[in-house]
Amino acid sequence: MTTTATADATAPPQFEHLEIQGVKKSFGDTTAIEKIDLSVKKGEFLSLLGPSGCGKTTLLRMIAGFETPTAGHIYLGGKDLVGRPPHKRPVNTVFQSYLLFPHMNIADNIAYGLKQAKVPKPEIAERVREVLALIQMEDFAGRKPEQLSGGQQQRIALARALVNRPQVLLLDEPMSALDRKLREEMQLELKRLHTTLDTTFVFVTHDQDEALAMSDRIVVMYDGVVQQIGSGEDIYANPSNRFVAGFIGKQNFIPVTVTEIDESGATLRSDNSMMRTAHLEAKAATANTAASTTALAKGDRVRAAIRPERMQVTPADDSAGSRPNTAKGTVISSSFLGDVVQYMIRAGTNNELLARVPAAQARLFEHGEDVALSWDEDAVAVFSDD
Amino acid sequence: MTPLRNRLFGAAALSFPTWAYVVFFFVIPVAMVIFFSFGSKPDIYTPVSTEHLSFDRFPEAMTPAFLSTFFATLRISILGTILCLIIALPFAYWIAIKVAPARRGLALALVMVPFWTNFLVRTLGWQIMLSPNGFISNWLMSLGITHDKIDILYTHTAVQIGVVYNYLPLMILPLFVAIDRSGQKLREASYDLGANKVKTFMRVTLPMAMPGVISGCLLVFIPLNGDYVTATVLGGASGSMVGQLIAEQFNAAQNWALGSAMAVVLIASTFIVVGIGFAVLKTGQLITAKANSIPITNGRA
Numbered sequence: 001m002t003t004t005a006t007a008d009a010t011a012p013p014q015f016e017h018l019e020i021q022g023v024k025k026s027f028g029d030t031t032a033i034e035k036i037d038l039s040v041k042k043g044e045f046l047s048l049l050g051p052s053g054c055g056k057t058t059l060l061r062m063i064a065g066f067e068t069p070t071a072g073h074i075y076l077g078g079k080d081l082v083g084r085p086p087h088k089r090p091v092n093t094v095f096q097s098y099l100l101f102p103h104m105n106i107a108d109n110i111a112y113g114l115k116q117a118k119v120p121k122p123e124i125a126e127r128v129r130e131v132l133a134l135i136q137m138e139d140f141a142g143r144k145p146e147q148l149s150g151g152q153q154q155r156i157a158l159a160r161a162l163v164n165r166p167q168v169l170l171l172d173e174p175m176s177a178l179d180r181k182l183r184e185e186m187q188l189e190l191k192r193l194h195t196t197l198d199t200t201f202v203f204v205t206h207d208q209d210e211a212l213a214m215s216d217r218i219v220v221m222y223d224g225v226v227q228q229i230g231s232g233e234d235i236y237a238n239p240s241n242r243f244v245a246g247f248i249g250k251q252n253f254i255p256v257t258v259t260e261i262d263e264s265g266a267t268l269r270s271d272n273s274m275m276r277t278a279h280l281e282a283k284a285a286t287a288n289t290a291a292s293t294t295a296l297a298k299g300d301r302v303r304a305a306i307r308p309e310r311m312q313v314t315p316a317d318d319s320a321g322s323r324p325n326t327a328k329g330t331v332i333s334s335s336f337l338g339d340v341v342q343y344m345i346r347a348g349t350n351n352e353l354l355a356r357v358p359a360a361q362a363r364l365f366e367h368g369e370d371v372a373l374s375w376d377e378d379a380v381a382v383f384s385d386d
Numbered sequence: 387m388t389p390l391r392n393r394l395f396g397a398a399a400l401s402f403p404t405w406a407y408v409v410f411f412f413v414i415p416v417a418m419v420i421f422f423s424f425g426s427k428p429d430i431y432t433p434v435s436t437e438h439l440s441f442d443r444f445p446e447a448m449t450p451a452f453l454s455t456f457f458a459t460l461r462i463s464i465l466g467t468i469l470c471l472i473i474a475l476p477f478a479y480w481i482a483i484k485v486a487p488a489r490r491g492l493a494l495a496l497v498m499v500p501f502w503t504n505f506l507v508r509t510l511g512w513q514i515m516l517s518p519n520g521f522i523s524n525w526l527m528s529l530g531i532t533h534d535k536i537d538i539l540y541t542h543t544a545v546q547i548g549v550v551y552n553y554l555p556l557m558i559l560p561l562f563v564a565i566d567r568s569g570q571k572l573r574e575a576s577y578d579l580g581a582n583k584v585k586t587f588m589r590v591t592l593p594m595a596m597p598g599v600i601s602g603c604l605l606v607f608i609p610l611n612g613d614y615v616t617a618t619v620l621g622g623a624s625g626s627m628v629g630q631l632i633a634e635q636f637n638a639a640q641n642w643a644l645g646s647a648m649a650v651v652l653i654a655s656t657f658i659v660v661g662i663g664f665a666v667l668k669t670g671q672l673i674t675a676k677a678n679s680i681p682i683t684n685g686r687a
Contacts, residue, residue: 112581
């Protein structure tokens, strides 16, 4: 049922399950969301990712019904949700701070939504037991929320939402209050539940690792504007602008000047290195600007971006920096991260570059040691400087 | 000095204001009243004698006049508490939830300012308003709601209105605190799970505000039961309360023994009513909990 089966006059047939069209939101003079168009497929795990204040939570709250869009429509299964109060929407939310009802036991907390829907009591009992079994917490039914740990409370909050079989499950940074180990366990649990239940998940997070680990697609947001929508691999490999390039994964940005342009690409020069790229255009800083790319011209100041794991670190050699795609540098710090070694390398006057090399094949360079950096031509991406 | 003795002495010394206040202004006076209630009035010049202790003052206090005033007082207090609760609940809900946070302080101040004004002055104000020539009466007549002057001053009705007015802030404040603490976010969770505003109020806000309801009811009922200023100013001869009868025995009749016996009866009745109130509340909570709960024990629905 990815498209609306019933012919609804207001809903074109190409609609996806959850369709956000031209949604804007401002609070007084402040614009929280500029204008968002977004389609979510049925059964998809979609993450809204961005730094705090980017509008991701506001968007989620508009889907839940706690905020009303200033303009635009939110269609679910072809029906417009805008104007419908939260309690009449077939969506449920898992909140950041769990928000279990402290005066009810766990079973009553989970049963709350079903009671509102006037489900018969024996069925409520059956479904509550079922969902408790699903999260492996059958023994907790009679306890009060305060007797549970944070991680357990969050799983109950998840069960309380899922038991209603929502058409869309909204998750508002549900793991940000948990410690790292619990968070990783919850990620697996959530992924497992998503696979089992085939429910549409819209997941808000500011944690890029979390988004990459769990999502089918990621919506990167910044400043109330969608910067890029795509799979984790796609966004990581082909960031559409400088913000996305820097926000997802680590990135070295090197200020460079375009010194030469020919049909095979451009030559870029920083104060201590020279590099070649096949790109003839610089991508914009963010999606908020009108043009997404600008053609490179000789003399332009732009920024080259190279991922730390595309950097190769080799012992110092004199030709580094004069050959294309190489640079001279000095190790400022090195950290052993288990699977990789991460070096902070000073290259040029005020450029610190990050390089990550597999620990197994690396010879360890020490603090203060001179090294040579090199990278492949296709590792270089070019972004506008403004 | 051992560290333990040191600690105990320190704690006792630091809490001196608290325990001294309770001992000197509560325990000792109440103990004296209870003690005096077993005494007698030996002659017209002595208010109390405790030479021969007996229970005789209690039957002596139970005159038909006392009993009718006593039950009228209970009715005023219980009805007054219920009226305060009915008025204060939406009011506190409004301040805690509907009023913008920036203006909440102002709304609370508007509740508190009259409360800080002298009790007697405020009650005298009601005397003017409720009098047959007062403006309530005049308005009602000019609006055509009544044809005759309303004549409720110096009746139980006037006292009832007066006490509800005087004790209302003591109900609003704890209710406000309790409703405020139940929190916007939990209400959102309730809406999200499909409950409308009424259901959310009944199943989340009100149950979570119960401690506030209880403390509000105690704060209103207990002092109201012993109030005699409101009844003196607005009740006149036909609208008197037990507090007045007790004050009369102490001040006018100079019979402290009889006055103390009446006071003990009043205190005991206050305890009994509060006890019954709690029992009713607990039973109600048990019944609603039973009706609402989904029994989930391993393997059984």
